Amino acid sequence: MFKDLLRDTVERTEGAIGGLIMGFDGITLEQYVRLGKALDIETVGMEWSIVLSQISKAAEQLDAGATQEVAIRAEKLTTVIRLLNDEYFIALTLSPNANTGKGRYLLRVAAPRLLEELS
Numbered sequence: 001m002f003k004d005l006l007r008d009t010v011e012r013t014e015g016a017i018g019g020l021i022m023g024f025d026g027i028t029l030e031q032y033v034r035l036g037k038a039l040d041i042e043t044v045g046m047e048w049s050i051v052l053s054q055i056s057k058a059a060e061q062l063d064a065g066a067t068q069e070v071a072i073r074a075e076k077l078t079t080v081i082r083l084l085n086d087e088y089f090i091a092l093t094l095s096p097n098a099n100t101g102k103g104r105y106l107l108r109v110a111a112p113r114l115l116e117e118l119s
Contacts, residue, residue, distance in 0.1 A: 001113075002021055002030035002117070005113065005114065006019045006021065006030055006032035007032045009106045010032055012102070013103040014102070015098025015099055016034065016094050016103055017033065017039050017041075017093045018037065018092075019031070019090065019092045020032070021084075021089070021114065023087050023088050024053060024087060024089070028042050029088070041093060044091070048091065052070060052081055052089065055067055056083070068083055069082050069083070070083075076096065077096070078093070078094045078096060079093045082107040082108065090107055092107055
């Protein structure tokens with residue numbers, strides 16, 4: 001189920017390179033990289049998970065509520081991360097000219113199905 005959902009999200013988002021479902025402990029549950037794309041999606045997830053933990057702590061300290069989504073736009077890659085719960089998140093990595101809005105939407109729609117499977 002996880003692989004199909006990731007494949008669908010990546011393939012339906014113009015400019016998406018890959019996606020993963022990962023625990024905050026750095027263990028990948030599933031990953032998918034678009035055919036012909038060279039990307040170490042696990043390393044992307046592990047590096048951003050450290051930052052994501054800090055963002056979540058800052059949001060709590062500021063009484064902003066629980067972090068739901070984070071987008072990191074760099075020169076060569078954009079990564080959109082949707083938190084699923086206290087243990088897992090889903091991330092989508094895109095090229096700079098990708099349809100980020102559609103990727104965000106697809107992650108938001110997929111989150112409840114993923115949570116159901118993780119329970």
